[in-house]
Every structure is written in structure tokens, then in C-alpha cells.
Amino acid sequence: MLRTEITVAGLAFHHAVRGAHDDLTATIDRQRQTTANGDFAYYVDIATAMSGLPRTSGSAIQWLDDAHTVQERWRDLVMSRRRYLQSAR
Secondary structure (H helix, E strand, C coil): CHHHHHHHHHHHHHHHHHCCHHHHHHHHHHHHHHCCCCCCCHHHHHHHHHHCCCCCCCCCCCCCCCHHHHHHHHHHHHHHHHHHHHHCC
């Protein structure tokens, strides 16, 4: 299960970098289903943050920093990768 979720989390990053919003939404929905028992539920919040979407309502995840700061950091990671790939062309 953990290996699958790590793979799906990587896929979410890939979709976010590509700007593939439909694929990213489908990946987040899959993560939401597979983490419904609470295990690894933070993957949904990370994928949501990478996408720039609002934080999942009712999320029980508590970060060390405030949610806005965490979302900005994940989004910055995606945008940095996107800029890198564009400059490599």
C-alpha cells in the first residue's frame, strides 16, 4: 500500500508540473479513496497544495507551519520544476 501511495504521490507531482489539471484531479480523487482510513492522508493535502487548489475541507492534517505556508512551499516546488523544464528546451 505505501509503495503504491508513494508512486501516486509522484504521479501527482508529475501532473502538477505538466499543468494536467484533469489528471491531477483524478489522482487526488484516487488518493482520497485509498487513504480514506486515515493512513497517509497527508498525501492528499500535499497533492492539493502542489496543484494550487484550496486545502481539503475537513482535513485533519496539522503541519508544523501554517497551512498557507506549507501550500506555498509545495507550489513553489512545482513551479521551480516547471521553470527548469521550460529553460531546458
